[in-house]
Each structure stands twice: as structure tokens, then as C-alpha cells.
Amino acid sequence: MPVDNAVSQSDAELTAALRELASDAPVEELYRRHRTAVLSYARRCCRDPHTAEDLVSEAFARTLQAVRSGGGPEAAWLPYLRTVVRRIAVDWAGTARRTELSADFEHWLANLPDTPQTEGGEERILRLEDTSIVLRAFRSLPERWQAVLWHTVVEEEPATQVGPLLGVGASGVGSLASRAREGLREAYLAAHAESASVSEECRHYGSLLGAVVRRTGCRPNKDLDRHLAQCTHCRSALIDLTDLNQRLGSALSAGSCCGAAQRTWRPNGRRPRERR
Incomplete structure (x- = not known):
């Protein structure tokens, strides 16, 4: 109609x-x-x-x-x-x-x-x-989560402007963005664990990286620190996770043409089922 x-x-x-x-x-x-x-x-x-x-x-x-x-x-x-x-x-x-x-x-x-x-x-x-784990993780998110992260973080649009685009009130934008951020961290860790270059030891310690980023004041894990000192792959993952937590906009925009926003998914590609 x-x-x-x-x-x-x-x-x-x-x-x-x-x-x-x-x-x-x-x-x-x-x-x-x-x-x-x-x-x-x-x-x-x-x-x-x-x-x-x-x-x-x-x-x-x-x-x-x-x-x-x-x-x-x-x-x-x-x-x-x-x-x-x-x-x-x-x-x-x-x-x-x-x-x-x-x-x-x-x-x-x-x-x-x-x-x-x-x-x-x-x-x-x-x-x-596709070699970027950050971007692979972002593309795996439900499109609604991609949208709220893109508009609020990359475009830095206010909640009053983003809300109507997503069909939620301004007060709901922050909650949706928070869930999307957590979903992106989880998706990143999953993509990191699936990487062909990751060993069983990396998979074991990789699950701890998210907690390290979220709780900067938590008690150090000496075994994890020892692994990070030896593993460039997991050190890179920790840097990426820190960017996701603190500088998400630059992490998503990195590597794009002319310094502009990065491609997020293939046109006409399959979309994941939405989570609410």
C-alpha cells in the first residue's frame, strides 16, 4: 500500500x-x-x-x-x-x-x-x-547491529537521528549499540579462533582476550602474558579488540580507499538472521 x-x-x-x-x-x-x-x-x-x-x-x-x-x-x-x-x-x-x-x-x-x-x-x-578479522566479524553481525554501529560510531550521528532509521526511540539506540558492540567482540573472537594460523594454545588463551579488554583492572594472567609475549597472532588480536573497545570507528574504517569507510558486506550477499 x-x-x-x-x-x-x-x-x-x-x-x-x-x-x-x-x-x-x-x-x-x-x-x-x-x-x-x-x-x-x-x-x-x-x-x-x-x-x-x-x-x-x-x-x-x-x-x-x-x-x-x-x-x-x-x-x-x-x-x-x-x-x-x-x-x-x-x-x-x-x-x-x-x-x-x-x-x-x-x-x-x-x-x-x-x-x-x-x-x-x-x-x-x-x-x-576478507583477510581482516575485524571486518569479517562485522559482516557476520545481524544487519540491524551493523547499522547501529555504523551510524553511531563511524558516522558519529546522534541518537535522535539514528533512532528513526532503526525504528527505535533515542533512548533505545544506546542499548542496541551496546549489544552490537558486545556481539562484535564475540564475533571477532570466534573469527580469531577459526583462523587457519591459530593453534590449540591460541584457542585456549583467545577466549580470555575479551575479558582482558573489558576489565582493564583485572588481575593479570601470567600464563596469558607469557603466551602473548611469544605469539604475534594473539598480540595482534588483542590490539584489534582494544580498537573495537576504544576506537571502533577507526578500526572499521582502516584500510579503505581514500581513507574512507570500509566495505561491510557483499552486495546481494546472504544476511544473517537478526538478533534482538
Whole structure:
């Protein structure tokens, strides 16, 4: 049915209405909500504002097509749109439109590690990003949790602005973000434990890392300290967990093109079942 009160609906509700193809109101509201942030990101990838506008328009068009086909984002439109912006820019880099991309983007693309000739630019990016345990853990979260972390931590938007996007009151944003942070820590530890380079000893001590980060004043574990002194993999995990706890925004943004926000999941990828 037509959506007359689009402004008061969450992104997830607007997405559901959008799939019904009953009105243009959801499209207009989602565009209004996210255009400014997506355009700001696109400008980092392009040489001029007009090209950035083209990039944003194409990103919205592709995202709308994905949603109407049953894929695309549910509750986290902004990080998804930024993903599509960068994916399009990578596509342009292999065409005559490369001249329209910014020097920063070209520098970032040119300095990616060498890969087999048969691997395309987007495949290379996906492979490189999959090496980041932090990002793998983030992508494993329910999309609602991804959304609240992205908007509150990476974008640093106030609860009064984030609440309507998620269909909760401003007072509920903090509680949701807290659960999402804890979920991210757990997901990180799980991803760390599943890493091929992790030994049985690492798995044993890895379960203690979360407690060390959460309770900085707790009594030191001498066995854990001894293991950390010898294991670079677990030391790196502890640094990542500290970043998740103290500098989550920079941890999620690290390694992205032009210093902008990192890709969070593949467009049209499978979404985990939501936890509340």
C-alpha cells in the first residue's frame, strides 16, 4: 500500500514497502536520508562534483535494483551504498572513465598488492578485505547491529537521528549499540579462533582476550602474558579488540580507499538472521 508517513518509518520498513512497488515515497525518503553522506564519500573517489553526482545516482540505481530483486540492504543502507559506490569506482578504473577518478583513489588502487592477472579489481578487493578479522566479524553481525554501529560510531550521528532509521526511540539506540558492540567482540573472537594460523594454545588463551579488554583492572594472567609475549597472532588480536573497545570507528574504517569507510558486506550477499 502507499507509504504516506515515510518520514516516520525505519529503513527496514521503507525497504519492505519498496519491495511492494506500491509507491515512490520509500525511494524518495531513503534518498533524502542518505544522499548527503554517500555524496561526501563519492567526492573522495572522483575528481569533480559532477562525476560524484553520477557515481551516487548509479549507486542508488543499483541498490534499488538489488532490493527489488530480493537482495540488497535491509536496515543498513548507508554502508551498503558506500560499498556500491566503491565497487562502481573500481569498475570505472578499467574503462575510459578512469580519468574521472581522484588521484587519491588511483593511488589507493595502484598500491594494492599484486595478484594473478585473471583476478579482477573487485575480486582483489574482496580477497584483501576478507583477510581482516575485524571486518569479517562485522559482516557476520545481524544487519540491524551493523547499522547501529555504523551510524553511531563511524558516522558519529546522534541518537535522535539514528533512532528513526532503526525504528527505535533515542533512548533505545544506546542499548542496541551496546549489544552490537558486545556481539562484535564475540564475533571477532570466534573469527580469531577459526583462523587457519591459530593453534590449540591460541584457542585456549583467545577466549580470555575479551575479558582482558573489558576489565582493564583485572588481575593479570601470567600464563596469558607469557603466551602473548611469544605469539604475534594473539598480540595482534588483542590490539584489534582494544580498537573495537576504544576506537571502533577507526578500526572499521582502516584500510579503505581514500581513507574512507570500509566495505561491510557483499552486495546481494546472504544476511544473517537478526538478533534482538
